[in-house]
Amino acid sequence: MSAFSFSAAPIDTAGLAGPLASPAAGGFAAFEGRVRDQNEGRTVRSLEYEAFEALAVAEGERIVADAVRRHGATLGRCVHRTGRLAVGDVAVWVGVSAPHRAEAFAACREIIDAVKHRLPIWKKEHYADADSGWVNCEHAAHPAVAEFDYSRQSALPEVGTTGQRRLAEAHVVVVGAGGLGCHVLASLAGAGIGRLTIVDHDRVEASNLHRQPLYAIADVGRPKAEAAARRLADYNPGLRYVPVARRFDAELGAALLAGANAVVDCTDNFAAKFLVNDAAQRAGIPAVIASVYQYEGQLQVVRADRGGSCLRCQWPEATRDGLVGNCVEAGVLGPVPAILGQLQALEVLKLLLDLPGQLQDELLLVDLLEHGQRRLAAPRNPACAGRCVRVDAAAAHAPPATDVDLRLPLAAAVAAGYRIVDIREPMECAFEPLPVSGQQSMPLGRLLDGALAVEAGHPYLLVCAHGVRSHAAAEFLRARGHANVWSLAGGLAAQS
Ligand SMILES: [Zn+2]
Known part of the structure; x- marks a missing residue:
């Protein structure tokens, strides 16, 4: 029997108390939280609870175990x-048995408070006159006096009611609620992203406040994830905020990123950025990654959903944080992470709304002293140690590496960064075009004349009708020192 669980059916309080009895327990304390018929002067008809169960059950079990111990x-x-x-229903039940009454009362009280403050559970109240929005349980006290109004945003023709709805249905995970994260979160909450998961294992420090305006002096010492969620719930109570006060790792990433639309990396060290990059690759969702150093910043959007280049394509595994430093060592002016965080939020909105100009396979470099911005190409590195090269599975079925034939779908080869060269004659190409775009056309005769400029560092895949000419051409190029040239096995005929 789990120490914490959710129930969609009415809670059987008597049935729960029975198993807690023990000959050694002289005290038993139970608490029932019930639905009231009014809240702040308004008549409550009924209410709804919704929980992020995957996370809440594990955290709830921890709360009960900690209090008991x-x-x-x-x-x-x-x-x-x-x-x-309905009014009068039991919403939450806590039972504790202990050697004496004092321990039972104290543990019971601690569990109630922690469940209310720490678990990702939302409540929606149905009043006699109108309904409240979804709010985190902790913030359910005050009904909103006005509705959050997105009209200045939805007035954009590219947004409209359709775009606004898309944002309301989106789930974005923000890793790190510091100098970057505070601004990302504020802008995404303002834009109306329906669900924001906030991951940060740190507590608010006084030295954070100058660049992290989600926190007040009174928050110093509190977990950042919870303080940020609380502040945002006051700002825009209609959204769902899931505070996760834990260090981001692969396991947590797998749980949180499944089903999310994007993850935003707002951490301040390379080890954490690689973790976010890798988790996004596994989940197949875009990652918007930024870093700041003194008066400069960098932005990269890893389109793991489109087979784009990744963080590891640009930075080797051995990249150490000592190389670039972070805010603690190097110092930072508040507006620098603020601007980079806003650029991250902007890229998230661009990809959710499918706006033009999205970054892909690029680095955006921002110099805030000179007001310079540059977009640099950051293509896939075929030797990338990450998972961005997605043909791994397809290549496993290919002949051994001594052969030149590669059997895989053309689209997968394109996604994996192969440069496609169609070596058929122009008539053949016109009659049956390749099912992909961006390929180079180079009839075999010209290729054998040496007309193909093979760029080192890029894999090439040659394509013909049945894989015979391309096999010969690949061997021809291999013999001239181009090791990373392949032939599409079976040619175009084997693609259907
Ligand atoms: Zn990569």
Whole structure:
């Protein structure tokens, strides 16, 4: 039996108390939180609870186990309702047995408070006059006096009601709620992103405040993820905020990124950036990565969803943080991470709204002293140690590397960065064009005359009708020192 669980059905309080009895327990304390018929003077008809269960159950179990251990209790159990509840229904039940009453009371109280403050559970109240928006349980106290209005944004023809709806249905994960993250979060909450997951294991420090305006002096010492979620819920209560006060790692990444539309990297060190990059590759979602150093910043959008180049394509594994430093060592003016964070938020909105000018396979370099911006090509590195080269699985079925034939879908080869060379005659090409675009056309005769300029560092895939001419051409080029040239096995005929 799990110490914490959710229940979509009414909670059976008597059935829950029974198993907590023990001959060694002289005290038993139980708490029932029930749905009230009014809130701040308004009549409540019913309410709904929704939870991010994958995360909440693990965290809930930790809360119960910690309270039981800390207070020397014997057993503890907590059940939270989800779905629609009527007035008088039990919304949350906590039971603790302990050797004496004091331990039972104290542990029970701690569990109630922690469940209310730490778990990603949202509440929507249905009033007699109107309904509230979804709010994190902690913030359910005050009904909004006005509605958050997106009209200045949806007035853009590229946004409109369709775009606004797309944003409301989006889920974006922000890793790091510091100098970059505060600005990303504020802008994305303002834009109406329906669900924002905030990952940060740090606590607010006084030295953060000058560049992290989501936090107030009173937040110093509090977990950043929770303080940010609280502040944002005051700012725009209609959205869902999932605070995750844990260090981002591969396991957490897999849980949080599944089903998300994008992840934004706002960390301040390379080790964490590589983790975000890799998690995005595995989840197949875009990652918007930024870093700042003194008066400069860099922005890269890793389109893992489109087979784009990744962070590891540009930076070798051995890249160490000592190489560039971070805010702690190097110092930073508040507007620098603010501007880079806003650029990250902008790229997220561009990709969610499918606006033109999106960064892909590029680095954006920003120099804020000289007000310079440059877009540099950052193509896929065929030797990338990351997972961005997605033909791995297809290549596993290909003949051994001594052969030149490669059997894989042309689209996958394009996605993996192969330069496609169509070596058929112009008549053949016109009659049956390749099912991809961007290829180079180079009839075999001209290729054998040495007309193909093979650029080192890029893989080439030669294509003909049945894979015979391309095989010969690849061997011809290999013999001239071009090791990274391949022939599409079976040619175009084998593609259908
Ligand atoms: Zn890569």
